[in-house]
Amino acid sequence: MDMDEPMFVVQKHHATSLHYDVRLEVDGVMKSWAVPKGPSLDPANKRLAMQVGDHPMEWNSFEGVIPRGEYGAGTVIVWDVGVYESLSDKTMAEQLERGHVRVKLDGHKLCGGWVLQRTDSGDRPKWLMIKLDDEAATPDVDLTAERPESVLTGRTNDDLASR
Ligand code: MN
Numbered sequence: 001m002d003m004d005e006p007m008f009v010v011q012k013h014h015a016t017s018l019h020y021d022v023r024l025e026v027d028g029v030m031k032s033w034a035v036p037k038g039p040s041l042d043p044a045n046k047r048l049a050m051q052v053g054d055h056p057m058e059w060n061s062f063e064g065v066i067p068r069g070e071y072g073a074g075t076v077i078v079w080d081v082g083v084y085e086s087l088s089d090k091t092m093a094e095q096l097e098r099g100h101v102r103v104k105l106d107g108h109k110l111c112g113g114w115v116l117q118r119t120d121s122g123d124r125p126k127w128l129m130i131k132l133d134d135e136a137a138t139p140d141v142d143l144t145a146e147r148p149e150s151v152l153t154g155r156t157n158d159d160l161a162s163r
Helices: 092-098 157-161
Strands: 007-014 018-026 029-035 047-056 064-066 074-086 100-107 111-120 126-131
Touching (some): 018 092, 029 126, 064 157, 074 157
Antiparallel strands (some): 007 018, 018 029, 047 126, 064 074, 100 111, 111 126
């Protein structure tokens, strides 16, 4: 792993509703999308990804319980982490601006090419997260069902909730 490469992290967050916070390091912050169904390795599945506020990089390894009464109250695990590279000639800032981002992920669960395509702007812009059809794509694996655990500790959200 080349430490100069930008990081990505996916935090599985069981708050009021379950979602996966997909975050890409861009210019020192984590650009973030909340993906209710989580990423799919099947290129035919277009997963809704609601852009949310940037996260500090310092929170990338956070795993634990957000107390009741605080924003995002619930459980968080680090569902995947790794590095990524852009698949575009444009900078990440330019790709975000035009609403089309192409990256290659190198994580534990997510690998290969992915596209984020903006479909709706506004306060909470809507995007779609789609697996590119490459050697890391497979329609046969239900990844979120088969791999519910943290890549850091092996724990699930339920493990944290029942402590
Ligand atoms: Mn969240």
